[in-house]
Amino acid sequence: MVLSDTRLGLILVFPLIALVLLVSLYPMGYSLWLSFVDVNFLTHKTSFVGLANYAETLQDPFLRNSIFVSFRFVVETTVLVTLLGLGIALVINEKFRGVSFVKTVVILPWALSEFATGLVGRFILDSSYGLLNAILLRIGVINQSLLFLNGANSVEWISLFYSWNLAPIGVFFILAALQTAPELLYKQAKVDGASIIARFRLVTFPFIRYAVLIVIVLSTIQAGGAVVIFYALTGGGPGTTSTPVPLYDFRVFLGSFNYGYGSAISWLALIFIVTAVTGYFYILTRRK
């Protein structure tokens, strides 16, 4: 009774604040410092180099390649997750026999890890034992196994599997929003002679617009930081054709031990993601 809400709140929240500060501020601060120094990887001596690491990013052809890969991947994944989420949610929002079974099945990919999803991709796309080749051979579309994970298409395949993994979250958000749309409005719109498309645009969409934007934000964040699925499915290859910025950054750190430069890249990536997310939220709040 003596404690005010704020006091009690602070006591209850304190362990959490301490933990989050410790576990997210420490590495952030450390990598910010690293991004301004050059670490000699033999002696581990550091020397301050100012913005030299950041300047280096402008002249790195591998980084440019991976920015392109990342951009392609994020756009493809965001579009796929949003469309899949919307499509599936609209279907399972209807009432029909067996809909609860469909709901149970639809969420399953969410339970699998990004890592497992990448490995699953191998078992479908592999040129010697993959299921996709086996099916295509069997129905006679092709007469010899194809190499799906080639330089031109591997990013699209990875995006497809990543979206498969991520889509249940989109479905969940959009379905929750769909259920807030009152049925009476639909009936009214139907009576007034609105077509299916008009009903979706004018009645349904205003209720789910917010959820759709959340899904777009989340898939941008997730896809922008994704690295495991690339490692598990193609390892970034062939060559560097499917190496996004985070994977390239790991290579800079753990392959060439260039800690200062690697940290500079990770900070640029972080700034980019935060800017994108802030932008989304700005649009979100302004239009609400």
Added chain:
Amino acid sequence: MAINSRRVVLYVAAFLIIIYTLTPIYSVFMIALMDVKDIMGGQVYPVNPSLNQYIRLFGYDVKGHYGLLKGYGSAAQLKQGLTNILIVSPIVTIITMCACIPAGYAIGRLQIRGKRALIGMLLGSRSIPSVSVLIPYYFLFTAIGLRGTLMGIVIIHLSITVPLVTWILMGYFGALPRTLEKAARLDGCSRMGAMRTVVLPVAGPGIAATAIIAFLFSWNDFIFSFLLSGGTSAQTYNAYLTSFFGFTSNEPALFAAAVTIQMVVALMVCIILQRYITSLNFIDPVSVVL
């Protein structure tokens, strides 16, 4: 007629959704149940299905359809990895819940100053790309000797599960009806007493769901455990799976069997979660931010 055509469209759509969702899962299980010879023969359903690969995986020889199959040579490490993650995940789940139930209750339920800042911090820590966080941890853990220990993995998993679960729980607590709690307070319960005797029992399903989410994260994590324990005796099952990358082309079935062990637990946990997931209100916390 109009109703019937709508029905048909719905059923076709539902059928396509199920095929799309299950095919990837099916492909791994199918390969895990077959012999290498049948797989290379391009079968699309398991021919001569057997659990031979699972027996081999744990180090035993087995007589297969085409002759003797040797046990998996590194079965000891594989079992070690499985044991490690079976120790880590429950511990992570328990600590997460102990930290997050009070925090989630406080943020979701009480009027406190600095609420927006807290939520912003939680969301912010969720959107940091893993590479920004991992490398400093890699150095730190190596320097202080936590790399290659189970405790190190537990700590790193908590750094993800705690903000995530708090974020979900605060929305959940915030959405629970307040009348019960008010009645308990009027009857002379203290704030903590009301939380313990009234709010927590009602919040049961939400707490169960978030505990499962914490467990799933820990069970599914690859990148943190791979970097902080890969190649050591503390490596988790997922980190161990990378050692199959080299010889997948000769032993796809053995690899698939190893992968399915990881997947089965996750899928089973997810099916249990189904009962609770509808009780979670994910959208609420974000709307509080705005």
